Amino acid sequence: MNAVRVCLYCQHPNAVDGEQCERCSMALPACEASVQARKLKRFQWFCLGLTLFCIVMFFWLPRDFY
Numbered sequence: 001m002n003a004v005r006v007c008l009y010c011q012h013p014n015a016v017d018g019e020q021c022e023r024c025s026m027a028l029p030a031c032e033a034s035v036q037a038r039k040l041k042r043f044q045w046f047c048l049g050l051t052l053f054c055i056v057m058f059f060w061l062p063r064d065f066y
């Protein structure tokens with residue numbers, strides 16, 4: 001894995017293993033890839049919950065509705 005984190009202050013690309021910018025030594029933001037992975041995981045759980053909700057409603061609601 002050779003992703004880089006770009007410094008928000010000087011736009012210098014830093015290696016992932018490092019908490020500070022190599023050039024201006026400001027604190028780096030969280031790794032973008034991990035943030036995106038967390039967002040994707042939350043979205044997957046949301047979809048799973050929505051699917052389960054639909055299945056429950058499908059069996060729970062009366063069928064002779066019309």
Ligand SMILES: [Zn+2]
Binds near residue numbers: 007021025026
């Ligand atoms: Zn910097």
